[in-house]
Amino acid sequence: MTVLIIGGSGFLGTELVRQAAAAGHDTAATFASRPGRASGVAWHPLDVRDSASVARLIADVAPSVVVNASSGQSDWAVTADGAVRVAMAAAEQGCRLVHVSSDAVFSGARVRYDEGSLPDPVTPYGAAKAAAETAVRLLVPGAVVARTSLILGHGQSGHERMVHALAAGTREGVLFTDDIRCPIHVEDLAAALWEIALSDAAGMFHLAGPDALSRHDLGVLIARHQGLDGAQLPAGRRADTNLPGALDVRLDSRATQERMRTRLRGAHEFLRQDGRIIQEATG
Numbered sequence: 001m002t003v004l005i006i007g008g009s010g011f012l013g014t015e016l017v018r019q020a021a022a023a024g025h026d027t028a029a030t031f032a033s034r035p036g037r038a039s040g041v042a043w044h045p046l047d048v049r050d051s052a053s054v055a056r057l058i059a060d061v062a063p064s065v066v067v068n069a070s071s072g073q074s075d076w077a078v079t080a081d082g083a084v085r086v087a088m089a090a091a092e093q094g095c096r097l098v099h100v101s102s103d104a105v106f107s108g109a110r111v112r113y114d115e116g117s118l119p120d121p122v123t124p125y126g127a128a129k130a131a132a133e134t135a136v137r138l139l140v141p142g143a144v145v146a147r148t149s150l151i152l153g154h155g156q157s158g159h160e161r162m163v164h165a166l167a168a169g170t171r172e173g174v175l176f177t178d179d180i181r182c183p184i185h186v187e188d189l190a191a192a193l194w195e196i197a198l199s200d201a202a203g204m205f206h207l208a209g210p211d212a213l214s215r216h217d218l219g220v221l222i223a224r225h226q227g228l229d230g231a232q233l234p235a236g237r238r239a240d241t242n243l244p245g246a247l248d249v250r251l252d253s254r255a256t257q258e259r260m261r262t263r264l265r266g267a268h269e270f271l272r273q274d275g276r277i278i279q280e281a282t283g
Contacts, residue, residue, distance in 0.1 A: 002026040003197075004063035004095075006048065006086055007070030009036040011158070012100065012151055015190040016067055017041055023194070028061045030070070048072075048082030058089040065197050066090045067098045074124035076131075083132035087139040097136065097143040098197045103181065103208065105130040105147065108246030115204040115255055123245050142202045146193060149208035149251050150218075152267070153186035155226055163219045167228040174236030175216040180248040182208035183218060185270040192262040201259070208251035211266035218267060225271045 003020050007013045008029025017038045020027040028042040029035075035043035044057055048070060058066065068086045072078025083099060090097040104126035105119035119130035133145050152160055165171035184207060192207050213221070216235045223230035238247060257264055 001065070001198075002028065002061065002063045003065045003067065004058065004061050005029040006046070006066065006068040007032075008041070008043070009034065010069060010071070011153075011156065012186055012189060013069045014038070015153070015186045016069060016193065019187075019190050019194055028063065030057070032070075048085055049077045051085050051088075054082075054085040055089045055092065058086075058093050058095065062093065063095055065096045065098065067100070067193060067197060069100045071100075071102075072128075074128060076124070076128050079125065079128035080131040080135075084135045084139070087136045087143070090143075091140050096197065097140045098193055099132065099136045099143060099145050100193070101133050101145055101147045102126070102129045103147055103149045103249045103251050104246070105133065106246060106249050108249045111248050112250045112252050113206075114252040115206050126246075137203075144196050144202060144205060146196065146205045146207050147251060148184055148189055148206075149249075150181040150183040151186050151189060152183050152222075152270070155222075157186070159215075159218070160222055160226075163222045163233065164226075164228065166219070166234060167223050167230070167232050169232070174234040175214075175219040176238040177214045177216045177235050178247050179215045179238045179245075180212050180250065181215075181218075182210070182212050182251050182253070183267040184209045185265055188262060188264050188270070192256075192260060192264065195260055195262050205256045206251045206253040207256060207264060208253045209264055209266045209270075210253070211268055212248075212250045213267055221267060221271050 003025045005016045008017045009031035017029050030044050030046035105121050106113050107120045107122045121127045121130050219233045220230035
């Protein structure tokens with residue numbers, strides 16, 4: 001089977017590529033600025049703002065499955081329009097499509113959101129992601145849209161690196177005590193995406209961990225399990241700042257979990273396991 005990962009050089013994309021190659025799939029992946037390091041993978045430069053390039057690449061690779069894990073954050077031309085271009089090209093070639101979305105499509109007004117919850121974004125990024133979801137589901141009725149939350153893993157995510165810097169005093173800032181999400185391990189997320197991609201399922205899925213944690217509580221966990229001093233992490237309230245965005249957004253993934261073999265671990269569990277791995281590697 002040939003699979004194509006759009007955004008294959010990103011944090012999630014790298015793990016998707018690794019798992020696809022390990023499973024023996026003929027794996028192709030795209031990058032915006034530089035290719036990933038995985039060997040045995042066909043790397044292709046791609047600007048998802050260019051409709052012709054997107055259509056040509058998907059036609060040339062002729063994948064059975066396309067996983068769109070790209071994101072331009074609040075850049076509408078990438079995050080929203082780019083997703084539309086990928087969906088149109090996948091539909092034209094008859095490819096199965098899995099589109100990765102985000103809990104940023106929600107405002108936090110309801111706190112808990114299941115797969116049937118309608119988007120009510122409050123940021124440009126959330127609005128772009130919500131628009132992409134709508135377009136994908138209309139253009140490719142058999143597609144999968146998978147919303148996820150804060151992605152962590154092995155100390156390599158942006159949030160984990162920020163915790164390291166704050167604990168070491170090499171970066172200024174605070175971790176919010178009122179900004180709550182349901183973190184997921186990148187390996188669990190990638191495995192779940194591949195399980196869904198290789199099934200005949202369609203529609204909306206939620207892929208997040210069962211533990212709801214504030215950014216600060218999560219930072220303390222990261223510090224504790226990776227040998228850092230969590231007591232040194234500065235705390236603050238997002239509500240006291242002018243930063244836009246939802247505060248408490250908890251993806252309810254129970255309905256999705258009941259349909260899957262892949263178990264979505266909570267942060268308390270996977271950070272403890274990651275901590276042992278890191279200690280063994282450095283001990």
